[in-house]
Amino acid sequence: MIGIAFTGSGKTLVFVLPMIMMAMQEEIMMPIVPGEGPFGLIICPSRELARQTYEVIEQFLLPLKEAGYPELRPLLCIGGIDMRSQLEIVKKGVPIVVATPGRLKDMLAKKKMNLDNCRYLTLDEADRLVDLGFEDDIREVFDHFKAQRQTLLFSATMPTKIQNFARSALVKPIIVNVGRAGAANLDVIQEVEYVKQEAKIVYLLECLQKTPPPVLIFCENKADVDDIHEYLLLKGVEAVAIHGGKDQEEREYAISSFKAGKKD
16 A cells, blocks of 8 residues: 655544554464564664654553453564664564664564564655665565555655656555645745855744744755754753664664753
8 A cells, every 4th residue: 555645634543553453462362472573563763753653652552451352562673772672572572663774674683683574564755765875675674574464655755756656666546545644734924035155044033033932944955954953052042953874872862952942
């Protein structure tokens, strides 16, 4: 199945809830044994999205456990975290794995985990997965599946390269399109300002002074992120920076402090 909908439309619940229901049914009928699993796999383009998805799964599993249902232990399989702690979870048996391509590929190549029983695969933000160059990694992951699987591909946009990837990865998929592919979220007001390159940084500061936090600033590359972050700190702005060049601890601190309102 291919699901197309704008960011923030609730796509995560569409694949998380059926996966939890399937894993719970499996656990009730035939409890998972050490070393077994996963039954469901979710692949995300970034560590932050993977963690966010993992936390959504945990939000549903906790009340189920409190209601007397069997405990399910999902795995967050991302880089920047000690692999030994991830392997401990795998050894106990894991029904659901949320992963980024790099760490997943590494664990499969080292035979630390297998997909022999995996029957439910979700590719979240597939457009970003392809944009970031993970297409070949995803195809390598496909080779590790032994049983017949259901593959779900979710994307906010559907450019030609994603269509080509989908045609090669899925068999006669059903397409569910909510709204128009690539359309902007109507809840977001968009304004475009034309500013000379040399005046951008000063104008940015002026905008921040008129805008209450929290504020997100997106940059073209890592160097720009670091330069703007340093400039804002010098101007007394409580800012944090995040990009792929920072270690996991820095990235997690940036996200958690921003969400908690400790940083603007």
